[in-house]
Amino acid sequence: MKFCSDCGTPVDLRIPAGDSLPRHVCPACGSIHYQNPKLVVGALAEWEGRVLLCRRAIEPRHGYWTLPAGFMENQESTADAAARETLEEACARIEVGEMFTLYDIPHISQVHIVYRARLLDLDFRPGEESLEVGLFDEADIPWEQLAFRSIEFTLRRYYEDRRQGSYRFHTGRISPPLGL
Incomplete structure (x- = not known):
């Protein structure tokens, strides 16, 4: 951050009084600009034992497969974000179920949340951010072409839980x- 979003003055990076971390502080108006982690929310949408995957039409990881997911917007719940992202990326309507995974990813300042969900029908197609979408059995998941480790971990937990006959909430880091 270079300029104050309140008054336009160049900001300083310093530890404000009463704080313990460096923040962007405006020397003119005194505004402290906090930068907080981003929430990425998605859905593991199921239909008759298969899961809905999207092949990304955008960076990062263009051409790789993922669950429909994206950045949460202000003034929406995490469940609403999962449904919206599924509609945007796969033009699919879902019934959002329970939260299934939550992964902290501190090195990129993100938290990834995935809900289990049920597809309401088979009326889906690629949205603007997807090259293609499809339903996959476990044997057909393109494991080597998954876009993000959080998605791979979520899918592996899903299939492990399914084999055990019950689903539980998973967290991790x-x-x-x-090399990073």
Whole structure:
């Protein structure tokens, strides 16, 4: 951040009084500009034992497969974000179920949340951010072409839980790949 979003003055990076971390502070108006992690929310939408995947038409990871997911908007719940992202990326309507995974990804300042969901019908198609969409059985998941580790972890937990006959809530932390 270079300029104050309140008054336009160049900001300083310093630790404000009563704080413990460096923040962008405006020397003119005193505004403290906090930068907080982003929430990425999505859905693991099911239909007769298969899951809905989208092949990305955007960066990062253009051409790779993912669950429909994206950044949460202001003034929406996480469940609403999962339904909206599924509609935007796969033009699919879902009934959002329980929260299934929550992964902290501190090295990119993100938290990824995925809900289990039920497709309401088979009327889906690629949205503007997807090249193609489809329903996949476990054997057909393009494991080597998944866009994000949080999606791979979510799918692996889903199939493990399904084999055990019950689903539980999973949490974890994803560390940076080697070399970052």
